[in-house]
Amino acid sequence: MACIEARGLRKAFGSTIALDGIDLSVEEGRVLGLIGPNGAGKTTALNAILGLTRYQGELRVLGRDPWTERDRLMREVCFIADVAVLPRWMRVWQALDYVAGVHPRFDRAKAEGFLAKTTIKRGSKVRELSKGMVTQLHLALVMGIDANLLVLDEPTLGLDILYRKQFYDSLLNDYYDRTRTIVVTTHQVEEIQPVLTDVMFIDRGRIVLACSMEEFEARYLEVMVRPEHLAAARALGPIHERQLFGRTILLFDNVERPKLADLGEVRTPSLADLFVAVMGQAAGAEQGAAR
Amino acid sequence: MTPRPMYWSIRRELWENRSVYVAPLAVAAVFLFGFALSTIMLPHHLRAAALDPAKQERMLVMPFSAAPGLIILTSFIVGAFYCLEALYGERRDRSILFWKSLPVSDLTTVLSKASIPLVVLPSIAIAVSLATQLVMLFLSTVVLSASGVGAAALWSRLPLFTMTLIMFYGVAVHVLWHAPLYAWLLLISGWARRTPLLWVVLPPMALGVFERITFHTSLVASLVSYRVIGAMRVAFVASEGHDIRRLAQLDPLRFLISPGLWIGLIAAAAFLAAAARLRRDREPI
Numbered sequence: 001m002a003c004i005e006a007r008g009l010r011k012a013f014g015s016t017i018a019l020d021g022i023d024l025s026v027e028e029g030r031v032l033g034l035i036g037p038n039g040a041g042k043t044t045a046l047n048a049i050l051g052l053t054r055y056q057g058e059l060r061v062l063g064r065d066p067w068t069e070r071d072r073l074m075r076e077v078c079f080i081a082d083v084a085v086l087p088r089w090m091r092v093w094q095a096l097d098y099v100a101g102v103h104p105r106f107d108r109a110k111a112e113g114f115l116a117k118t119t120i121k122r123g124s125k126v127r128e129l130s131k132g133m134v135t136q137l138h139l140a141l142v143m144g145i146d147a148n149l150l151v152l153d154e155p156t157l158g159l160d161i162l163y164r165k166q167f168y169d170s171l172l173n174d175y176y177d178r179t180r181t182i183v184v185t186t187h188q189v190e191e192i193q194p195v196l197t198d199v200m201f202i203d204r205g206r207i208v209l210a211c212s213m214e215e216f217e218a219r220y221l222e223v224m225v226r227p228e229h230l231a232a233a234r235a236l237g238p239i240h241e242r243q244l245f246g247r248t249i250l251l252f253d254n255v256e257r258p259k260l261a262d263l264g265e266v267r268t269p270s271l272a273d274l275f276v277a278v279m280g281q282a283a284g285a286e287q288g289a290a291r
Numbered sequence: 292m293t294p295r296p297m298y299w300s301i302r303r304e305l306w307e308n309r310s311v312y313v314a315p316l317a318v319a320a321v322f323l324f325g326f327a328l329s330t331i332m333l334p335h336h337l338r339a340a341a342l343d344p345a346k347q348e349r350m351l352v353m354p355f356s357a358a359p360g361l362i363i364l365t366s367f368i369v370g371a372f373y374c375l376e377a378l379y380g381e382r383r384d385r386s387i388l389f390w391k392s393l394p395v396s397d398l399t400t401v402l403s404k405a406s407i408p409l410v411v412l413p414s415i416a417i418a419v420s421l422a423t424q425l426v427m428l429f430l431s432t433v434v435l436s437a438s439g440v441g442a443a444a445l446w447s448r449l450p451l452f453t454m455t456l457i458m459f460y461g462v463a464v465h466v467l468w469h470a471p472l473y474a475w476l477l478l479i480s481g482w483a484r485r486t487p488l489l490w491v492v493l494p495p496m497a498l499g500v501f502e503r504i505t506f507h508t509s510l511v512a513s514l515v516s517y518r519v520i521g522a523m524r525v526a527f528v529a530s531e532g533h534d535i536r537r538l539a540q541l542d543p544l545r546f547l548i549s550p551g552l553w554i555g556l557i558a559a560a561a562f563l564a565a566a567a568r569l570r571r572d573r574e575p576i
Contacts, residue, residue, distance in 0.1 A: 067571075
């Protein structure tokens with residue numbers, strides 16, 4: 001069974017279209033990165049999946065309709081919005097007591113075990129903790145919940161690099177077990193690339209690109225072209241071209257590796273580079289259409 | 292462990308809003324302090340009024356009705372301000388996203404918040420009032436016995452059972468009568484994007500002024516005052532006087548058959564249902 005299944009998902013705020021008919025299918029056990037510029041509709045899509053916003057179209061999450069069954073769904077879904085949502089007046093032990101009291105699938109010992117590895121004191125209020133510690137606390141709560149789907153919306157926003165690294169390490173080592181599904185949005189594309197099994201680029205409410213990381217690695221290649229081969233390389237139809245230290249780097253979609261190997265140094269591009277290329281292309285196509 | 296969302300939601304309201312029990316306790320403490328000071332002079336005043344038993348009785352009994360009166364009034368005020376903040380604060384500080392990430396329905400959340408002014412605060416007010424009266428009883432007994440006046444002067448005049456019964460009755464009728472007010476405050480608190488207090492106060496005020504100028508009537512004003520203080524008129528017999536010694540002033544039958552009570556309760560249920568519905572749509576502000 002697909003964990004998330006959407007057909008023609010639409011959401012408009014007045015005349016602004018946040019989601020423009022998205023089709024989406026996320027299988028169990030995948031780690032999907034949802035990547036897009038600000039205002040692309042990432043958070044709206046997540047909010048629809050979590051039952052936080054009304055939508056048009058069809059959407060099933062773990063077989064349920066999130067809008068009408070949010071409280072039921074939340075027994076199997078975990079959600080970290082960003083570091084600012086834990087109530088500031090709450091004490092650490094109160095957060096543990098409360099989640100243990102309302103959540104049927106919360107393993108308190110597990111959460112406490114994770115907390116023990118941090119410097120967070122049980123009597124501290126959330127307002128007294130640093131941003132990084134609040135994220136650790138939230139992650140500890142989530143670690144204790146035996147969920148099928150974990151949704152992360154910019155979970156490391158505003159954190160320094162140590163905490164960000166720790167966050168994704170804990171997520172992969174202690175949480176992810178290949179049966180759980182994770183959907184994550186972030187601006188720090190480089191940091192989540194090694195974590196992902198699937199990637200989706202979203203722009204202006206539409207899906208611009210959706211593929212697994214295996215497909216991504218097979219499809220996209222980046223060549224640092226030797227100057228004398230530049231014309232030949234361009235003839236193969238790169239989707240993007242950029243300069244780095246005086247060398248030209250071309251990005252190809254679906255061009256066989258042996259053909260490129262003669263032109264220069266071939267490697268798999270980073271998601272960030274592909275993102276820039278694909279978004280540039282989308283913007284170009286739009287301008288072309290307008291003309 | 293079986294999840295108990297309602298129980299834990301109420302617990303968490305008490306964690307967040309300590310004024311729910313601190314305010315009644317503080318009022319009781321201040322009252323007791325004043326009472327203790329005045330009790331020192333009580334034997335002297337009783338002797339001075341030796342020829343006027345009615346005055347003596349007032350002197351002895353009055354503080355015992357003033358204490359619960361003040362404590363209960365405090366709890367009503369705390370309840371009103373609590374409701375105004377309850378569904379507004381969680382959106383302002385974005386914590387609504389955390390609460391909504393847990394398997395607790397919007398209805399459970401709204402009902403747990405409504406139970407604070409409807410169940411928790413009244414219970415606390417009654418408990419604190421009873422405790423305060425006990426301390427007062429103890430203080431007066433000690434002072435009167437020590438001074439030679441004798442504690443019998445107090446114990447023979449204080450209608451302990453009647454007094455307590457009237458207090459329970461008074462709290463119960465007011466809570467039922469005020470239920471739509473609290474529910475309305477909760478609804479506004481879940482709806483307003485800013486300053487829920489102004490949204491509660493200004494529209495009825497504007498309507499009232501408009502009505503006064505245009506039609507020379509005061510329907511809005513009388514409706515508001517009927518809902519705020521009307522329970523006294525409906526549930527008590529005015530001619531008997533509001534005295535904690537007279538059971539005859541209670542009129543539970545008239546209260547139970549008054550349309551004002553039932554219309555109010557239906558409105559309260561509708562407001563709470565609307566507030567729960569509204570919370571589903573609400574995002575942080």
